[in-house]
Amino acid sequence: MGSKNLKMLALKGNKKIPYHDKAQFLKIVKEYNKEKIVPEPGRMTRGILKMVPRLAKFMRRTRMGMKIPPGLKKQVWRNLGTAAGNTLCAETGDSPVKNWNGIGMLDFPYSKAKNISALELQKYKVKNYGCYSCPVQCGAILIVPELNLEETHLPEYETCAAFGSLLLNDDLMSILELNDICNREGVDTISLGGTIAFAIECFENGILNKENMDGLDLTWGNSETILKLAKKIIKREGIGELFADGSKKASEKIGRRSEQFLMNSFGCEIAMHNPRKYPSLAYSYAYDPTPGNHNAASIDFMEEMGPMEKFAKGLKLPKSWHSNINQKQKAQVISTSFTQVINSTGLCLFATLFGEYPLLDLINSLIGWYYSYKDYYEIGLRIQNQRQAFSIREGIILGENELPGRIVGYPPDQKGPNKNITAEYKNFYKGYCEKMGWNEEGIPLPETLEDLGLNHLVNDLYGKKNEFQKKSLKIFENSFKRVLPYKNLVRI
Secondary structure, three states: OHHHOOOOOOOOOOOOOOOOHHHHHHHHHHHHHHHHHHOOHHHHHHHHHHHHHHHHHHHHOOOOOOOHHHHHHHHHHHHOHHHHHHHHHHOOOOOOOOOOOOOOHHHOOHHHHHOOOOOHHOOEEEEEEOOOOOOOOOOOEEEEEOHHHHHHHHOOOOHHHHHOOHOOOOHHHHHHHHHHHHHHHHOOHHHHHHHHHHHHHHHHHOOOOOHHOOOOOOOOOOOOHHHHHHHHHHHOOOOHHOOOOHHHHHHHHHHOOHHHOOEEEEEEOOOOOOOOOOOOOHHHHHHOOOOOOOOOOOHHHHHHHHHHHHHHOOOOOOOOOOOOHHHHHHHHHHHHHHHHHHHHHHHOOOHHHHOOOHHHHHHHHOOOOOOHHHHHHHHHHHHHHHHHHHHOOOOOOOOOOOOOHHHHHOOOOOOOEEEEEOOOOHHHHHHHHHEEEEEEOOOOOOHHHOOOOOOHHHHHHOOOOOOOHHHHHHHHHHHHHHHOOOHHHHOO
């Protein structure tokens, strides 16, 4: 769509969505919402909420994670939004700092992070805001007199980290302005923040200078200059044209070994969560067909945020997956499948945070399939195999990808929460591929596709050799003998 300069799709019509059993569907929705609607916080709860962003140092010292009761999670999300993580994630080693080359507690400590905390943002909140029919509604509408903003949205954690810790910027006004501009212009805040971080490091190392940067003094934490560059990029004005297609394209034009400061995957700037805290995120960042994306399936990240087996009662993960790499790879396959199922329903992944969800009953009452988790598991596998096959058909071999060393801790930090930690992801991916019924490079085997009813993809990948397929077929032919037996495909 981007290559065709497509800005939007306009849909119109007057037909209603058909329900298999509308009465049952609405009954389930009402019962769920009745239990999940977040009550107005009482005095004690308000006190706890004020404490949450201030727990950053305590959480770092105790290595306390984000596993808190669903009821408290609902209150945090409802009243503070995802920005509750602005201080917590920076201090505990989750947020990327200084273009992934810094350490939060040293380079962006609590004394700075608190300036962009959820508590500071709450001062501008006028009402809650959220997706239609959501019982939690984690967004908010703000009024910011200092910026003459009469209505703007509460910035999400990803945005605050991309324009905050990643750039060593603790100027809340600049983040609010950047968030508003990007929302109105349809610009991804993660990509823009990552691109600016790349530009700053190039400037710091003499690859760029004031003369070729339209006179901008591009330094860490310089919010005024960060804002100016962001606006130039969005409007493609002056030096902004160089960076308007992202950091990878900019690096190709700049040259001069600027690629060493690129923190992306297949040209996509990496999201704002650290795989040294959630190791399987490294696999997701490197090998998912949407690379660099924290919303792709990561068993570690999902377990921390909202365990899938508690969300979908009846779904079982291998018991020893926390300690056994073979079982963890199987758990990742299950997580991958059900992430695609959840995505295909249009359901928010945050739903997994808040305890049991009537997923099967809702889908079945809407469609009338009466499927089991096993059936939906296979549907999720079909979706993931089609996503994988599309990339391969277009000449992208995901298994060849390699993340920048900083992302995974190579070399590891010598201080801070992630001291001596390196996230291993390459061998993990090979084992995952075996259990998906793919070869080591992530190319689905013909029998896997046939077993899932995806026969049309067999011809796409193994049929007539077109220009897109030559590379993938060559890799497949060279690696076929290394594939473990097809019987290793994970079943539930």
